[in-house]
Amino acid sequence: MRYAIRKTIFYVFTAWAAITINFFLPRMLKGDPVSAYINQHQGQISPEAVESLKTLFGLDEDKTLIQQYFDYWVLLFKGDLGESFSKGLAPVTEVIGNALPWTIGLVGIATIISFAVGTLGGAYIGWKRGSKADAIVPVTTFLSAVPYFWMGLIIVSVFSNTLGWFPASHAYDKGAVPSLTFDFISQVIAHGFLPIVTIVLSSLGGWILGMRNQMVTVLDEDYITVAEAKGLRPKRVMLAYAARNAVLPQLQSFAMSLGFIVGGTLVMELVFSYPGVGKLLLDATNSKDYPLMQGLFLIITLTVLIANILADVAYAILDPRTRQSEE
Known part of the structure; x- marks a missing residue:
């Protein structure tokens, strides 16, 4: 119970701090959404409309x-x-809701596949350490070192432009x-x-290497x-x-990966012109759409916190020593 209470207090405080920073940070930036909106419409807005916009965006003087x-x-x-x-x-909420399923579906599936x-x-390679299976590690590590955009361009060139097996961009025809x-x-x-x-090939090496090293360490333990x-x-x-x-440290990394799924993979979405949250965040930043930026940052932050909470619960269930060490 003390373990649960401590974790609850920690995450409640973290959520409050994240939301507070999310409120003050855009207001510390140069300009404001109302000015950007007026500039976007070349100043063709009446003074009464300007005041209404300030109230709408929570900037009432x-x-x-x-x-x-x-x-x-309250909002x-x-x-x-x-x-x-x-x-x-x-x-x-509507704008984010339209982009969120695409990112969760795409990056979520890719993250789960690469983790599994x-x-x-990695567990098998670690168990067979010193065998020919170890040759897989440097190959996947090399693929992980290749930048996302370069990997994506190569895959598009081979499987879309040359072979014509798959479409090169967008989420549907x-x-x-x-x-x-x-x-x-x-x-x-x-x-x-x-x-x-692209995502699986770029992230697979990290999962394999991490699990393989953990397995090698665990195999020297007395209980084995x-x-x-x-x-x-x-x-x-x-x-x-x-x-x-050996999988326990992997769970924490997996939870972080799940949290950042909502943030999307910006470079990948740009290469494939995919309508995800990452591209939406870039568009919001370029247009200085502070309400949309603020909403996206909030969703991403809360998702990371929830993912970490789930990781702590799974960690405590699989390893009771975690609870005992904090009591």
């Missing part, structure tokens, strides 16, 4: 910064993240209407295949020797004893 801060919290509890002026004053394959592969039909789903899969392959002396099957020793303990 009649209120102090502290009052604006409390108003921001947050109502689920109101403001309006995006670069998207025609559409609600920020890398962890299982031009002119297609999103729907839950077999034709549209097949388009999404075809368009998402090359970006997923005892398990082998009992005559247990090698497969059981590898999975139930060695891999179970």
